[in-house]
Amino acid sequence: MAEWKIRVNDIYPAYISWQTYERNQAQLMDNYAEYDRNKTRGIPHPGAALLHGLVYCGECGHKMVVQYKGATRYICNYLRQQYRVPVCQYIPADTIDEYVVNAFLEALSSVELDAYHKAVKTQQQSLDTVERAHSQQIERLQYQVALAERQFNRVDPDNRLVAAELEQRWENALRELKLAQETYAQRQQPQTVERLPKELQAAFIDIGQKLPEIWHSDCLTQVQKKSLLRCLIDKVVIHRLVRDTVRTRIIWKGGDTTTIDLPGQTHLIKA
Numbered sequence: 001m002a003e004w005k006i007r008v009n010d011i012y013p014a015y016i017s018w019q020t021y022e023r024n025q026a027q028l029m030d031n032y033a034e035y036d037r038n039k040t041r042g043i044p045h046p047g048a049a050l051l052h053g054l055v056y057c058g059e060c061g062h063k064m065v066v067q068y069k070g071a072t073r074y075i076c077n078y079l080r081q082q083y084r085v086p087v088c089q090y091i092p093a094d095t096i097d098e099y100v101v102n103a104f105l106e107a108l109s110s111v112e113l114d115a116y117h118k119a120v121k122t123q124q125q126s127l128d129t130v131e132r133a134h135s136q137q138i139e140r141l142q143y144q145v146a147l148a149e150r151q152f153n154r155v156d157p158d159n160r161l162v163a164a165e166l167e168q169r170w171e172n173a174l175r176e177l178k179l180a181q182e183t184y185a186q187r188q189q190p191q192t193v194e195r196l197p198k199e200l201q202a203a204f205i206d207i208g209q210k211l212p213e214i215w216h217s218d219c220l221t222q223v224q225k226k227s228l229l230r231c232l233i234d235k236v237v238i239h240r241l242v243r244d245t246v247r248t249r250i251i252w253k254g255g256d257t258t259t260i261d262l263p264g265q266t267h268l269i270k271a
Helices: 020-036 080-085 092-106 109-154 161-188 200-215 222-231
Strands: 055-056 065-069 073-075 091-092 233-242 245-252 257-263
Touching: 065 092, 073 092, 092 200, 092 222, 092 233, 161 233, 161 245, 161 257, 222 233
Parallel strands: 055 233
Antiparallel strands: 065 073, 073 091, 233 245, 245 257
């Protein structure tokens, strides 16, 4: 509306008044601003909850906040603040944090690096299979072109109908071969899987072996631990399925997920 040069109200009958429309637009802008603020993770802050800024509610999808009253809890009060409805979830943080930290440390272990090597090998084998298939297709088409050429050269030139048919087959075979060769040439860029340098692999192994000890010592602050978790984890979605069972889904950087149902006392606040 800010770009409108002229506006004449009440020319045509409307479903709502202009004042109602303006209130609706203001509410939409407020909702968008609140959503834009809540969808970001923010920066790590001191505090016992290691997943502060990463935890989202599996009930409504909004980001959960931390409550330190009495004990550390993740609570989803977004809908309550916006619409005065009951709080979605109220979940103790300790069990969730412990599981996510263990998953994070395991992701940096040599076992996971071995899994990485297996995945790289499988991907390279797939690329090699595709390469062989293209090469075999060109060989087959080359044979068909040579066969069509021999058949055309052997035909009696006076038999024009047969000669025309064989010439057409030859031309079709040549076109198919040319198309396959062009496609193959476009794919002739280096088709190799990007691998981690050996120095970086060794560093990961060294870190993976030492990090659990460092993590559980006093060497790292809470802010540093939270920053490390954010290097690999995009968000954590928690959902109280039934009493004392919380489905916890870790969404890693890159889109992979890890899901588990954790035991733990959970609460649903009705007011």
